[in-house]
Amino acid sequence: MEEERIVSPELENTQEERLENSLRPKNLDEYIGQDKVKENMKIYIESAKKRNEPLDHCLFYGPPGLGKTTLASIIANEMKSNIKITSGPAIEKPRRLSRFAY
Numbered sequence: 001m002e003e004e005r006i007v008s009p010e011l012e013n014t015q016e017e018r019l020e021n022s023l024r025p026k027n028l029d030e031y032i033g034q035d036k037v038k039e040n041m042k043i044y045i046e047s048a049k050k051r052n053e054p055l056d057h058c059l060f061y062g063p064p065g066l067g068k069t070t071l072a073s074i075i076a077n078e079m080k081s082n083i084k085i086t087s088g089p090a091i092e093k094p095r096r097l098s099r100f101a102y
Contacts, residue, residue, distance in 0.1 A: 024070050026077050034067065041071070045078045055079055 025031045028038050028045075048055045055075065060068035069085055076083035 024073060026074065028074055028078065031067070031071065031074055034071075037071070041075065045075065048079065054081070 028042055031038060045055065058072070058075065060066075060071060062068060072085070073083055
């Protein structure tokens with residue numbers, strides 16, 4: 001018999017996704033904590049904007065809950081760019097990558 005989980009990392013519906021996204025900070029000034037990371041990212045983003053170039057690649061790693069996805073979303077907002085979010089297990093098979101291709 002499978003036990004029903006009360007807490008799950010999966011979003012239940014689009015309303016829950018909209019609520020979660022509305023709670024996330026939209027820019028670096030709203031992002032709380034990790035001051036050194038924020039300062040470095042501000043410089044990195046402003047430099048790219050002044051050169052009128054896209055940001056180079058960024059790689060964030062660590063356990064869940066550190067703000068990696070939030071920081072990536074902030075970077076996309078600051079650069080006025082789109083973002084597609086995935087995870088390692090979601091791209092284990094190369095054919096799954098095709099849905100993320102442009």
